[in-house]
Amino acid sequence: MRPYLALARASARSVLTYRLTFVFSMFGLIFQLLALLAIWHAVIGAGQVNGLTWPQMKSYLLVAFSCGALVSLYTDFGMAARIQSGMVAVDLTRPIDYQKARLAETVGGVWIELLVAALGWCGVITLLGTIFWPDPVHLLLFVLSLAAVVPLKFLVVYITGLACFWTQNYLGINWARVAVVNLLSGALIPLSFLPSWFGTVAEYLPFAGITSTPALILAGDLHGLAAVRGLLLQVVWALLLWLLARATWATAVRQLTVHGG
């Protein structure tokens, strides 16, 4: 456990050292939040769209913003750089588990990402008024669901990062992943707005657990048993993806060719 804790601390310290880079990496997310707030404000007004009122939508978008901020330390780009340069060979000789090590680095930065998210919440609530808060039970479910976002999103990022064992162009893979996750997680638009068959399929995919589930629980749209089911689905997917990542890694390392040294 100790080496993983050290990795987590080192990753947090690295964020704090390069804080300007970190803050600017959040800019895309901040302006996406701004645009979405403006759009939904214009669309919903005092009424509601698809059963969501303006306070509920604000809750939804803030959670989407937070889920975007979580696990955004470019772990995948770090992996990509080391795989492409061959430095990953050094990682292979270390007496720690590669997957757990990357998870530790991701978890290490979470508190800073939550801090950024909290600033977003304060800003929006101050400027645009109160958001929708569910009862304490659902608030607890929301917190658990938000916590489940961390391993789930990490695994999606990690598995795409492993693509570097096969391709040299990680930037394109990363963009493609961001686009797919943005759509299928409900980060751009709640899944209920998509064509019904498509939305239903998306609800059962792992991506829904990255934004839609916690966001709908806080917005009060997912309650009771449905909320619990959503949370369980997140956990099940996290476990399945963990195993999938292991399997991918096992095949991926065999692809590795490091030239010279």
Add this chain to the structure above:
Amino acid sequence: MTGEWMRTARLYVRLLGAQLRAAAQYKADFLVMIFAAVLSQGVGLIFLAALFARVPHLDGWSFWLVALMYAMVTVAEGIGSLLFEGTWRLAAMVNSGELDYLLVRPYPVALQLMSSAVGFNGLGNLVLGTAMIVVALCYAPLQWSPLQGLILVLLAGSAVVVKLAMNLATNAASFWLQGRNPVVAYAMHQVGELARYPLGIYPVGLRVVLTTVVPFAFTSYYPVSYLADGVDATIGLLTPAVAVACVFIAIWVFRRGLRRYESAGS
């Protein structure tokens, strides 16, 4: 004078062509980047379509007109990546002192810089964005005449120039910041994304900023507004003037920055 301009343009094509051929050697790269660009822009379009499936208007604008604004930004970004991607390398070049190489060659530094890289993702943006514009123009409720068509071309071209000039000006901030990454340009790029939607949805202060300080509203909203004869119709005609002003400001900022450049140690 004209000969000089022709030579400058021809050399730009040659310089960029060299980058293009070099980059095209990596076919998988090429395909991955185009695929990623189309996917990213396509998702944005799905968002718009899903939104407008539930609501008829966004601040009084119908789907096709908003799609037109969205597509104009997509096209401008596409042209920026495909033909002027090198602009984004300025920060790294200033930081490493690599800009020295450009200073000794007999060709404008800014043009050498801009032609020093190719982003194939731009091709994806360009194709998808152009297709979107054509479809949107067919369906949008617009009055057509030859003059209107001419104005459309002029405004759309100017809109792209505004975007490119803003790109150069904001990247030139790296002359002062000297960091490895073009943080200011990146942040401003994100501000520019706001122009994908009608200006009226934003608070007044932001509208003023997007019209004057960082005139991204001229990359999409104002030109479309003129074509649709909407609320800010006449101001749309100012787009070419804004484009010229942006180019002059960008060149001025770049020159000021270049004078400040002091190479890297060692």
